[in-house]
Amino acid sequence: MKEEEYDSSEDADFQLEESILSSEEEEEEIIENLHQTNLEVISDQQREEVNDIWKQLSGLGQKAIVNTDQGNFKVAENSVKSEAIKTETVPAKDRVNDDKTITISRTYEFAGETIKEEKTVLIDSEEAKAHLNSTKLKETSKVSKPLGRKRKRPSLIDAVISNSNQTKLSTLEKSRLDWASYVDKNKISDELKYKNRDGYLEKQAFLTRVDEKSRKK
Incomplete structure (x- = not known):
């Protein structure tokens, strides 16, 4: 029986294959280590980003709270001012303004129509004087009338009269007010x-x- 001859080439191939396998395992291990390292680095960055975002959100939240408080304070301050203005406002139809003007508000019946007017004129103008004079005359006539006896149950006619109670302007008075407005508009008073x-x-x-x-x- 012949002895098998030792083939050194097969041994060399086996060693080469083992070295290749070991190198592949080492490479995989290196890649895995790098991957883990990258994961750790990424997680740290994410933590930092999360911390930064949290700080920004916290800062915005504080600013929002401060702005909200300031807004409430401003609203409260404005409400106080508006209440003060309301209490100081004179409950009158004709308002005298700070710039020496007067706002005239009129609601009257003329030629079968209800006319509403509101205009701002100088307090020393002819139209303002005419309007104030007519208002004084009406107030004087109201005071001079004797007070009638009040009825407990107003009639239907009284209800209709009270609902349709408008300032009736005569043709003469309307012409006088229009003439005063014309004089002021064309500046021919002097x-x-x-x-x-x-x-x-x-x-x-x-x-x-x-x-x-x-x-x-």
Whole structure:
């Protein structure tokens, strides 16, 4: 029986294969270690990012709280101011403003129609004077009327009259207010005063002449 010859080439191939396998295992181990290291690095970064985001959110939350508190304070302050303004407001239809003007509010019936007007004019204007004079005359007429006996149960006619109680403006008064507005708009008040003064002087001179003639006779 012949002895098998030892083949060194097979042994070399086996050693080469083992070395390749071992190198592959080492490479896999290195890759795994690198992967774990990367994971740890990424997790640290994520932690930092989470911490930064948390800090930002916390800061925004505090700012929001401060702004909210300030907003509430401003709202409260504005409400106090508005209440003060309401209490100081004069409950009148005609408001006298700080810039020497007056706001005139009128609701009246003219030519079968209900007319509402609101305008702001100078307090020393002809229209303001005419309106204030007409208002004073109406208040005086109301005071001069005797107080009637109050009825316990108002009739249907009284209810209709009270519901339709509007300021009735006569044609003469409406014309006078329109003329005053025209005078203010065209700025002819001084010119009219000058001409009226001349007419007054001429009238006085005429009356003086008539008086002298009557005395001579």
